[in-house]
Amino acid sequence: MTGSNPPTIGVEEEYFLVDPATRDVAPVGARVVARAAAAVGDLVAQEFASHQVEGRTPPCTGLDRLHDEIARVRAALVAAAREEGVRLCASGTPVVEAHGPLRAGEHPRYRAGLEQYRAMLDDFSVSALHVHVHLPDRELAVLTGNHLRPWLPLLVALSANSPYHRGHDTGYAGWRTVIRGRFPCLGPPPYAASLEDHRRLAVAVAETGAMLEPDMPFWDLRPHPRLPTLEVRCMDVSPVIADTVALAGLVRALVVSSAQRAAEGDPGPRVDAEVLRAACWRAARDGWPGSGPDAGAGGVEPVAEQARQAVRQARPLLDGYGDRPRVAAFFRRLAESGGGAHRQRSWAGTGGGLQGVVDRLVEATEHGGTGGDGGVSTP
Template sequence: MKDQDFGEPPTVGVEEEFFLVHPDSGEAAAAGTRVVARAAPRLGDAASGEFTEYQVEGRTEPCHRMDELRAQLRGVRAGLAAAARAEGLRLCASGTPVIGGDGGRADLGDHPRYRAGARQYRAMLDDFAVSAFHAHVHLPDRETAVLVGNHLRPWLPLLVAMSANSPFHQGRDTGYASWRSVIRGRFPCLGPPPYAESLAAYERLATAMAATEAMLEPGMPFWDVRPNPRLPTLEVRTMDVLSDVDDTVALTALIRALVVTAARRAAAGDPGPRTGAELLRAAYWRAARDGWPGHGVDAPTGRVLPSSVQARNLLEHVRPALRAYGDEGEVTAFLRRLELRGSGAERQRSRLAAEPRLGAVVEGLVRETCPEDPEEGA
């Protein structure tokens, strides 16, 4: 397959969710509305609130190149970090609050959808303070987007393992690499998307789920891969937020290559593997528990394999697209970092082992989140 066969790279965009924390205690702080207001003159619509007041969100514009994406991510993080500092707080990229921040309903963000969710899911949302990163890949054809989701489903547990960055939750070690994935897994409307033969079948299922009240709105499903309801993109939502911008960029490049590879197969008439929902759910759970460099369920084969072996298989699967867009070095460097220093979850636990207080874990995350910050990067 020749590089030029891929044409121009589709644009990508990223959304990142962060916790706000007190610099002395490391405890999550309910100040999202104030921090977004502070950030607005610098960031405009690139900054917004999130599900709880403990969080803020930053988003990029569509980007063709990964160096452009990296610059935008750094700029948005710097703007949010400066706004947080003006409120006496810090910006922290972790999938769950390391210390405090129980996500109680009194601390919900100011959005009608959040209040509707609290009415519908009740106590299930009492500790739903979780932070993710979402990658958007331009794909304007919604029918193709649904078929691409069929191809992506088996690889989603590996994305959970590679991005795992939430071992601690409200002051305790959960024993998991991605506790955020466990919290999300209890909801009937979150997790891997269904296998769907067509856009019409996908929409019928979403409508039926909304009728049962398992989903808020059929037009806005929260599955981990979805045609975005408002944008001409395919959105991948399975990952914990990452503290290292370079890791976020590399995973976005990998996801774009995976989407493009899947779109080519769908266009050739390949409907995608029919990985069973039960096996896929088991693969998610194992990835959330063991993360990287643990073993996980290789959903395409059903075998239990090391995460590193699964990653090499994925790399081979998407290598032509990576090479076509000049992103192979970005992704291979990320895999080397995983081998040398571990995932975000491993680094959090290593910090605790070196200095046995959870505040040290938060301080390390804050430094990684925005190393350009003049105080935290010193």
């Protein structure tokens, strides 16, 4: 897992389907997935809401391959969506008003969730970026998670792309995180001293009724229940493929550096769950280039300084894997044009209103965004 031999990495991206006339969400996910599957098979899937779809990549070693796989899967979904008369939109929350109650997909787990959480799911319409890093030793994955927990607020801030929700400016950069944070079984995971401790905590939460299945917790960081990966689930989806790839590269380097520390016997910082949730809330409110609590070291620091600390920890791996130019270019784009939430608000101010925001998001999603990968300056 060191030097020039990086573990494989994969991502899942969730997207909204929107009507090009109204810009409202369109509940045709099952039909879009059926069409796209003819091109890319099981790399596409339905999501919780019937107006959403998911794209997945196979495991990739290099970030160039990851970029190409995301583009390939997106292209299949874009084409399928157009054939159904809708468009693909990468935003953490729906921008314009969603009329009528949310229509959930047909998966039994979704139906069980509706029974369990009831009105809490009435507006549970959120689209995420999940990053998987190959880490088959589940005991080590849990201990690695203890080291990675303090970085979750930074990842929330860097990816925040949901300032609007159903026609309203929330005042937040990442409203998706706020929606998820109201659920007792979502958000940052608890500190766990071992895999058995992790399982015990999940069972205890499930016994209250707050979690559907203890074997499938939906915390922001988890050893995947079925895959040999550590999965990071706290980030908003981005329309810019280069940003997604850079974030995935940064996550991989942080996971590997954390795994090295855990393997050497370092138990990781015991960050209080309340402090970590508060830091994620602040990150969701302010995003980039705001400030927020440093959940590991304490105090409040600019997000840019926290990013420098993350890159400092990850730099030996980023250099060894050849990923630092992409990560550096991502931070340069943030410095020059702001994060996803800033871009959405800028688009709203150019005269098109929220419908114009949807149009720009769709355009960026369909074409992979406009950010290049030039530049090697580090944050």
